[in-house]
Amino acid sequence: MKTRLAILGVGRWGTHLVRNFLAHPQAEVVAIADPIIDNLTTIQEKFSLDPQSILFTSDWQSIKSKVNLDALVIVTPASTHYPLIKDALQSGFHVLAEKPLTLDPRECLELTHLAKQQQRQLMIDHTYLFHTAVNQGKLTVEEGKLGELRYGYASRTHLEPVRQDVDALWDLAIHDISIFNHWLGQYPHQVQAQGKIWLQGDRRTSLSPDGLADMVWVTLHYPRGFQATIHLCWCNPDKQRRLCMVGSEGTLIFDELSKDEPLVLQQGYIQRKGENLIGQGQQKQVIPVEKAEPLKAVCDRFLESVKTNIACEFSSARVGTKLVQILTGLSRSMAENGAIISIPELDFSLE
Known part of the structure; x- marks a missing residue:
């Protein structure tokens, strides 16, 4: 039996989810909602959808009384997530929500x-955790090919889109933080961040009391001594999507923009010879990666979770909660001029 679902929010990312669920043999899209009428018209025309078989509406509440639903896909601004997800869960629906889960841990x-x-599934669309290169990278780390893990660094820069609801930290950082956490199998226990504002110093929010930062430097401190630095900017024409993990015997490089070599192990180590320290064993190994759309894998896993009522451990609500907690700590650090902020353990015992 197909999972009957409604998709709420059909902007840029919501359109990709509509495309994937329409093509999925285990899904039936029965309703699409968006408060912007033009978005509904665009999506209807783009996929030649029949309004007699799919409900198009600007009011999410009307869906509940007009169609039978199993699940809701929420692709709206993060500030709207909490009431929408709460309502959906209380109505008995499974939920797939765009990241971040909410703006408050x-x-x-x-x-x-x-x-x-x-007894409903709440899964978060942390798309990078479904990327074949990220999954292969995790296996490479677990196989010990890097030796002793020492530090990591990442750069996520581009020229627009510039958000007007959250800063560059909340827009971009969650991707690289989630990858580092996934590869390490742990969460940072301390965080630091410093930002720079050029464009929107007059646009203040509770998370960004001094304005929306356009560029942010993030530092993550992990319990076993590993440290990661992330450079984020949405007004830099040097577009980068690159993340590296460095060990005593090599560096693992995930370069999303490299079509032919997205995952590379650059091997090498330092050996002492007398009083000298010499680089040895340097060679490049391109790690084969299957080509597949990560978002399709997200949709596959969500539908499987609905069918079995078993959570996806690496993209569950628990993981989403920890990531929001980390981002909140980083925002606090920025507000306190780069102070080190401790990230306490969360109590999930009520589960």
């Missing part, structure tokens, strides 16, 4: 508990 924790109580 306390809300995330509440929704995590609610999903458990309702």
Whole structure:
């Protein structure tokens, strides 16, 4: 039996989700909602959808009374997630939500508990965790090919889109943080961040009281001594999507923009010869990676979770809650001029 679902929000990313679910043999899109009427018209024309078989509406609440649903896909601004997800779970629907889960870790924790109580799946679209290069990279790290893990660095820069609801930290950082956490199998226990504002110093939010930072430097401190630095900017024409993990015997490089070599192990180590320290064993190994659309894998996994009612461990509400907690700590650090902020353990015991 197909999973009957509604998709709420059909902007740029929502359009990709519509495309994937329409093509999926285990899904039936029965409703599409967006408060912007032009978005509904565009999506209907783009995929030649029949309004007699799919409900198009600007009001999410009307869907519940007009169609039978199993699940809701929420692709709206993060500031709207909490009430929408809470309503959906209380209505008995499974939920796939765009990242971040919410903008407040306390809300995330509440929704995590609610999903458990309702016996419904709450999965977060952390798309990079479904990327074949990221999954192969995790296997490479676990096989010990890097030796002793020492530090990491990443750069995520581009020229627009410039967000007007959140800063570059909340827009971009979650991707690289989630990859580092996934590869290491742990979360940072301390974080630091410093930002620079050029464009929107007059646009202040509770998360960004001094304005929306256009460029941010992030530092993550992990319990076993590993440290990662991330450079984020949305007004830099040097577009980069590159993440590296360095060990005593090599560096693992994930370069998303490299079509032919997205994952490379650059091997090499330092050996002492007398009083000298000499580089040895330097060679480049291109790691084969299967080509597949990560978002399709997200949709596959969500539908499987709905069918079995078993959570996807690496993209669950718990993971989403921890990531929001980390981002909140980084925002606090920026507000305190780069102070080191400790990230406490969260209590998921109510689950």
